[in-house]
Amino acid sequence: MIFLELVLQNFGPYKGRHVINLDISPRGEHGHQRPILLLGGKNGGGKTTLMDALRLALYGHRAQCSNRGNLSYGDFLTQCVNSHASPHEKTRIELVFEHIENDIPVKYRIVRTWERNPKDGKDQLGILGDDDTWPVDALANIWDEYIENLLPLGISNLFLFDGEQVKELAEQEIPPPIVVDAIRNLLGLELAERLAIDLDILINRKRKELAEEKELYNLEEIEQKLQKLQQEYEKESKNLVSRQAELKLAKEQEQEATDKFISEGGKIAAERSYLEKQVRQKSSEIEQICSNLRELAGGVLPLALIQPILIQAQNQGEKELQVRQAQIAKDILKQRDKRLLNFVNNLGLSKEKIEKIQAFLIEDEGYPKNLQLQCEEAWLLADEKALSQLGNVIYYLQNAQATAKQQLAIVKVKEEEISGLEKQMLQAASPEEYKELRQAVQIAQKKVAEALANCETVRRRLAELEVAMENLKKKLKDYTESTIKRKNKEHIITASAKVQETLKLFRERLTLRKLNKLETEVTKCFRYLLHKSDLVHSITIDTKTFGLFLYDQQSKVVPKHRLSAGEKQMLAIAFLWSLARVSNRHLPVVIDTPLGRLDSSHRNNLVERYFPFASHQVILLSTDTEIGPKEVSALRQIDAIAREYLLQYDSSTRQTTVIENKYFW
Numbered sequence: 001m002i003f004l005e006l007v008l009q010n011f012g013p014y015k016g017r018h019v020i021n022l023d024i025s026p027r028g029e030h031g032h033q034r035p036i037l038l039l040g041g042k043n044g045g046g047k048t049t050l051m052d053a054l055r056l057a058l059y060g061h062r063a064q065c066s067n068r069g070n071l072s073y074g075d076f077l078t079q080c081v082n083s084h085a086s087p088h089e090k091t092r093i094e095l096v097f098e099h100i101e102n103d104i105p106v107k108y109r110i111v112r113t114w115e116r117n118p119k120d121g122k123d124q125l126g127i128l129g130d131d132d133t134w135p136v137d138a139l140a141n142i143w144d145e146y147i148e149n150l151l152p153l154g155i156s157n158l159f160l161f162d163g164e165q166v167k168e169l170a171e172q173e174i175p176p177p178i179v180v181d182a183i184r185n186l187l188g189l190e191l192a193e194r195l196a197i198d199l200d201i202l203i204n205r206k207r208k209e210l211a212e213e214k215e216l217y218n219l220e221e222i223e224q225k226l227q228k229l230q231q232e233y234e235k236e237s238k239n240l241v242s243r244q245a246e247l248k249l250a251k252e253q254e255q256e257a258t259d260k261f262i263s264e265g266g267k268i269a270a271e272r273s274y275l276e277k278q279v280r281q282k283s284s285e286i287e288q289i290c291s292n293l294r295e296l297a298g299g300v301l302p303l304a305l306i307q308p309i310l311i312q313a314q315n316q317g318e319k320e321l322q323v324r325q326a327q328i329a330k331d332i333l334k335q336r337d338k339r340l341l342n343f344v345n346n347l348g349l350s351k352e353k354i355e356k357i358q359a360f361l362i363e364d365e366g367y368p369k370n371l372q373l374q375c376e377e378a379w380l381l382a383d384e385k386a387l388s389q390l391g392n393v394i395y396y397l398q399n400a401q402a403t404a405k406q407q408l409a410i411v412k413v414k415e416e417e418i419s420g421l422e423k424q425m426l427q428a429a430s431p432e433e434y435k436e437l438r439q440a441v442q443i444a445q446k447k448v449a450e451a452l453a454n455c456e457t458v459r460r461r462l463a464e465l466e467v468a469m470e471n472l473k474k475k476l477k478d479y480t481e482s483t484i485k486r487k488n489k490e491h492i493i494t495a496s497a498k499v500q501e502t503l504k505l506f507r508e509r510l511t512l513r514k515l516n517k518l519e520t521e522v523t524k525c526f527r528y529l530l531h532k533s534d535l536v537h538s539i540t541i542d543t544k545t546f547g548l549f550l551y552d553q554q555s556k557v558v559p560k561h562r563l564s565a566g567e568k569q570m571l572a573i574a575f576l577w578s579l580a581r582v583s584n585r586h587l588p589v590v591i592d593t594p595l596g597r598l599d600s601s602h603r604n605n606l607v608e609r610y611f612p613f614a615s616h617q618v619i620l621l622s623t624d625t626e627i628g629p630k631e632v633s634a635l636r637q638i639d640a641i642a643r644e645y646l647l648q649y650d651s652s653t654r655q656t657t658v659i660e661n662k663y664f665w
Helices: 045-063 072-082 137-141 144-149 153-158 163-171 177-189 189-210 214-262 266-270 271-299 301-345 351-363 366-375 384-426 429-485 491-531 565-582 600-613 629-637
Strands: 001-011 014-021 036-040 091-101 106-112 123-129 160-162 536-542 546-553 588-590 620-621 641-650 654-660
Touching: 001 045, 014 565, 036 629, 045 072, 045 091, 045 106, 045 144, 045 153, 045 160, 045 536, 045 588, 045 620, 091 271, 123 137, 137 144, 137 189, 144 546, 153 160, 160 163, 163 177, 163 565, 177 565, 189 491, 214 429, 271 301, 301 351, 301 384, 491 536, 491 600, 546 565, 565 600, 600 620, 600 629, 629 641
Parallel strands: 036 620, 036 641, 160 588, 588 620
Antiparallel strands: 001 014, 001 091, 091 106, 106 123, 536 546, 641 654
16 A cells, blocks of 8 residues: 555645645656655644545544544534635645555555534545546445445554654553554454454353343343443443543642742741741851950950060060070170180180180170070060960950850851841742642642542442442343253354454464564664664563563563663664564555654664665654754665655744655755
């Protein structure tokens, strides 16, 4: 199957008629097929609308479009009408595709048209043949069955997917329900499950045929109760989805209220009393320090004003004391010299020797003379006790100065802390604003609590219904086994039960067989896409949840949280790619916002190894930040792009124009 053309008329932001040629038949310079159709547009420019158009053209009211939500099909069609379109103009989608039918290529054009507030809430479907002129009414009547054979809705998400789907698949431990359904469809499990349901219907039908009149009444009563419970269960399941949506919205509103409470000073206002207490405490500490400083000022600290004079007096007193001590020593030496000369004269030495001794003694008196000179400058005349007291005063004064400096530094720090606290209090909301912000947070919290309670109530009711249904099924089974077992046609029920057991075994073996092939393909695709080929050696898939388990070369589990965000996305893409390849269906691949949070290395691998080989036709819907100049240059260099389009969005008119043969660069 290959898409050839997409036509949009007054659909979403596409006002008027827009024709997009999707044909990839023009080959490259070397004659090889160029599979990629590149459509660029910024966020909100109409890329997802193109994806919705493809799904809508193929599946109509069954299409899983991005912005449909819980809307009815008629409301959704009305929502898709271009806001500037004339009330008399119809909205139209056309999709031309080609596929092989009985070994012959055939071409069909799907045409869906509707107007605002369509009659009966439906569109008008037409299927045109090869020459686009004659309608194929018979095919239009069975279109849902026909397209299921070409591209089943259950596996369409493996070929038409977007970045959000990849992100969801990458972040969850087990695949989301959409992917699980696609896997079941791909593995053929839905056929086995449908057969099991048909067998249950057959068994119940035979029970009614074999039961007596009273037994039939009882059986019908049990079945009616079971049916009623099943209907209520379905209703409560939908109710749970609605309640969960309300809970999500309530949590978002609570977060907004909390963020506003913090940003507008509500949190600081709530802590005002604590901040004021901190200010008072630090002010009290400052006052205590000031009191200590006053005590220091009442002691020796004022002498710091004359500290140089005190030190000068101490130095002068010590010098004068040394001079006085030297004078005493000089007097003692003079007396000794006099006795020495008298002694020498009595020895009868020559006059010449006596004169030399006398000259030496006179010369030795030089130091005492210097001291005598200094002594003549003395003015303090302090004794040793006074000098000792002066030294003590200077010592205590220095200690007091150090203590005062330390205390003043502490005061400065405390004052800065008080200034910071006062600035915080200035940012606090007023009492009226605080009350309003606090009430908003409390209301939001109350809504969250109510939403949680509602969800829990619905969950409990669902659990009760499950128990009640199981009891009725058991009762129905017990009733049948005890009553109808004696009937002549018991072998039908017994045989059916055996078939169910065989079918269960068949399902398990089929799952294992298909999953083994899928595991091999996922491992090969992931290792091919990943730039770290030694990170993962093999990948296995859980047979119940279809969750992925990664193993290294030593067969040890590689926790998924060890993978980077980009590696997780590559794993998700490899998973989708392998599922598409295992399906053995020759179908186009359409990818919306393909690169997401990938780093440059992963981007290169995806551009070079995935996009050109994802399928025979690959339609990329990208922003300018995903497939940028480097990526588009790489694709052009390997001649992989067949056509390029730019979705030019005008924000003033909220309209999109399709420009052919142009990309962002």
